[in-house]
Amino acid sequence: MRLASKKTAAALCGGLLLAMSIPANAAVDAKLLDMLKANGSISPAQYAELQAELAKDKKEQQIARQAQQETNEQIAATAKKTNELSTFDQKLAWAAKTQFKGDVRFRQETVKNDGVSNTGDQDRQRIRARLGAYTEINPQVDTGIRIATGNNNDARSTNQSLEGNFSKKDIWLDQGYVDYHPTAIKNLHLIGGKMPQPWVSMGDIIWDSDISPEGLAVTYKYPLGSSTELFGSAGHYTLQDNVDGEGKQFRHDLRLYAGQLGARFAITDNLKMTLGGSLYAYDNDEDTASLAINGNSPGEEFKVWEGFGSLDIGGLPMPLSLYGQIVNNDSASNDQDMGWLAGVKTKFYGFGLDYNYRDIQRNAVVGAFTDSDFANGFTGSRGSKLKVSYEIDKNFALGATYFMADSDYTNATLRDSKINTLQLDAEAKF
16 A cells, blocks of 8 residues: 555656656656656556657647747748838838929910011920929938920020921920028028029019029028018029130139028918019129120120019909019119019919010110010010910910010111010920
8 A cells, every 4th residue: 555655656756747847858758758667656557648648748849849930930031021122112212202293385486576577477386395303312402303395505495396397306404403401490491503593583574484593592481470471592603614714713704693682471361462672793794795685785794683572462352463573783884774574463263364564674684584585585675465374174274475575676787676476375284
């Protein structure tokens, strides 16, 4: 009886030891089980039961190891795929932060010029195509690149006449710039390259809207409360290198220095005003004939002061905007130094209407940069511009513009001509 109790106790101790050791090492557990059977510590029935449990645990461990291996493989595969996607996303991050904008315009243009015999009248069809890519490099840096059509490198036009027996049309670099706007100074922009016009314009007697200046510029806006905003810009622009033939330094280049200050006011909820002034001063312009053209006196110099403003009126059956600008060339060699423009525009029933009248004396502005459509782009002109447009569908509009101009200097020999121009446009934007 005592012997049986000893055997039973030994069997229980051996089983406990076996149960505790099973997770650690299956080979040691099997050897221990054989030793217990050999010294009679366990019965054959107990040996068979424990051996079965050991085999079961061994199988479960194998299954668990296989499942863990498969899980590890899945995790590794997922991590690899995620890493590959992350690398791919990084390579295409610029695409997610890039906007593409552009437009295509078809134009029928008729020009009647009674001051030029035989060659004064024109009937032609023209196209303009522009495509721009604008990318956020990081939260502080943007870039812009735009290409456009044009039949030459004229800064004032991106139009291409349809002629040349279906010949291919030229594409030019119209813009390419870097815009740095530090987060530490909100609304400050430092721009370098061939850029959109950084100044505010209320008319086009100084600058044709197609001109993209080249150089360095800074712009800034500063809010004063909820109803007023100050704005300003300054820039240095190089027009030609070494115009006096005396060296490659900046002091020998044809240069433009530009500065502008202005403010926007919300007088009431339905009455908003913008007022400002600008200075466009040229250096070394006496050494080149490239600026004083298109009506300017030969050898003219330029230091153009501008005052501009607009008044936007709401709360009416249709919105109304009054705008204008006045300019004076402080460096003009004669009394032909003033120019002004006054206009009004509105919208009603889907139609846009814009009318202005202007009078530009011969040397008031730079002939190379003034509006190329009014009076064929000549200074010493006065008259009206009327534009009507209608958006017949989203991003697609039809328009008609009529210029009625009297020009004193159509060319070097003929004067006092009437130049009437009709432009019919179909324009799609995207």
